[in-house]
Amino acid sequence: MSESPADTEVKKQKLFAARRKLYPRFAQGTFQNWRVALVAFSQIVYFVLPWLMWGDRQAWLLDLPARKFYLFGVVLWPQDIIYLTALLIISAYSLFLFTAIAGRVWCGYACPQTVYTELLMWIERAIEGNRNARMKLDAAPWSASKVGKKTLKHVLWLIFALWTGITFVGYFTPIRELVASLPFGLSGWEVFWILFCTGFVYFFTGWMREQVCKYMCPYARFQSAMFDRDTLIITYDATRGEPRGARGRKADLTEAKLGHCVDCSVCVQVCPTGIDIRNGLQYECIGCAACVDGCDEVMKKMNYPLGLIRYTTENALASGYSKKEVWRRVFRPRTLIYMAILVAIIVAVAASLWSRNTLKVDVLRDRGVMAREASPGVIENIYQLQIMNTEERAHRFVIEVSGLPGIEVGEVEQPVTVDGASGRSVPLAARFTLPQEGYKDGMYPIVFTIRAEDDEALRREEKSTFMVPRN
């Protein structure tokens, strides 16, 4: 907004710009190859993971109704919510770190919006052709061939989106049963989420595309807080490129008073968000590097050095750093601190997961009956032991109590069998025989020891209290 226009002019203006449809041109090159590799990786994981089996169950299943997350050999219970917190912290710090180093690499290579836009564009290109062919097709009057192409495109988009939706729901409900019960055996919620995800993929990445990044995604708006002048960004080297202009391949640049930019506008044509990178860093830029690939193709043809548009930093452009200097500055205090915190959290989480006790016990002291005299001189306190066996095989548990001389567990069927990945509530009494000379009344700390009869390592100690009542 350079100058505020006169009011008369403003009245004619619309307050909200209409969308200009983009026809991104396909760019071939290093970064495109990277994107293909990363998209392939993430999508193979996404589509294959729910089909893997672990023993006789799905290897990766987030069973919300049963409140159990099966992740290969690990079964997480609601009590393990801390690992979800840890995952979120790790994700957040990774975001900080990668953004500080190389800007919006998440947006350019891994964000589902980018990934599925890319996939749907491949389908689009296969049917309608590259940029020019697509523009020509849209401008052409409706014909049988145009209707056919458009219909085919949307049908393929929808099939792909539907498959994505089914796979998504397959993470929460066993995918083999899900697919077997298609289409009429599904529950209402399964249908809802499949259609929701299908619509999400179809509308967001087929129709909305860059508008999601520009207007809906908050990340574009707070990225500037994580950038600094040593962050690698995709940028146009104006000192080298300007003044821009068309010229012959053999033209003498000094004589023609031209920079390296031939003003071919390839960088604008390939941009999925429709910006001109030569205007500098803009919030719409999702860091996909398509313009780098596009420009390099042209530079190669012109026999100019590559990298007129490249990954570099603002400081490097201003002070003319060498590549080595740029990389040295990647390891600056900011990124080193992020890395240190990230590594510390990952190590802590891994250690905690590794040493996780699969036996969980809650001791609930009865509130109604504080203490009772089972027979003269014998005091009992009552507890409910919530024994949770998060391992997937059954265990037999022995319950012992200690902390007072001669204290023992009252009549309860021991050992207690708890099935795999399930819990059991065991009400029991701790029994304390008062010694001849009496015992001071009050609360005494006691410890319940629950150990598996069939596994030496599986044991847990839980503290509680025992009340000796006043006489």
Added chain:
Amino acid sequence: MSDFTSNFWNLYIAILTIAGIIFCIWLLVAVGKREQKSSDSSHVWDGDLTELNNQLPGWWRWMFWGLLIFSIGYLVYFPGLGSFKGTGDWTQIKQFDEEMTALQAKTKPTYDSYLAMAAEDLSKNKNAMETAGRIFSNECARCHGSDAGGGAGFPSLKSGDAMSWGGDVAAIKQSITEGRTGVMTPMGEAVGGAPGVKAVVAYMRSLSGLSHDEGLMAQGGKLFEDNCAACHGADGKGVKEMGAPNLTDNIWVYGGSEAAMTKVVELGKNSNLAQGDFAMPAYKGVLSQAQIHLLTAYVWGKSHK
């Protein structure tokens, strides 16, 4: 509505609500009429980011209109405007009752099948006992303990002997359905004051084989025959019909120490509910017939493994 003893607060809420809605309508109309122009608010950031004073997008304003219409409809249909009950005749209690009726209809076949079974068989049915265990935790455990082993002043349900009204199916069911109030009259004066009480206690302790004074015991035995045997039986084994407990089995609901026994003999039990004595409440209005049947089986099962 007992919190609102005067009608003032009802009007206060109703007027504020209606005024709020009218204000929102006025605001929307006024803002909608405003000319479509950007005026500079003269707030500039980063050199060139100017904040403009634009009108809300149309879809946004239509959403506000939608909300207003919804809120008016809501206030007409549901209770919300002061003490106005709404035209929809909706209440929380009505909805609760509807949901409970639906739930009962859903569980009825299961409960009916339990009701058709004898309590003795039912106590071996795993599913039924899981349900019964949950009812027990909700209704019974706060006095009788989670393990049904009783508490101070509350009998253990794990042994038939401890249930002074009887531990068979019929007696248990009667106890749960109608409740039980056994009264032990204060005997302090009848047995001749403190020395008499002491003697009776000595005799009682001898019945269960507890330490006692042999000399006092004989005297106590005489007093027992005269004063206590009417309810507890000449042999001290209790009378179930009256809920008089067996004194020979070393189960002492109110404590097995000399001091505790002395207190019971002297002052009696359950003669004054207001002063902290307890009685078993009746559950016939609280639990359904089938639930009581389930609990009966559960309790019976505790002493018949």
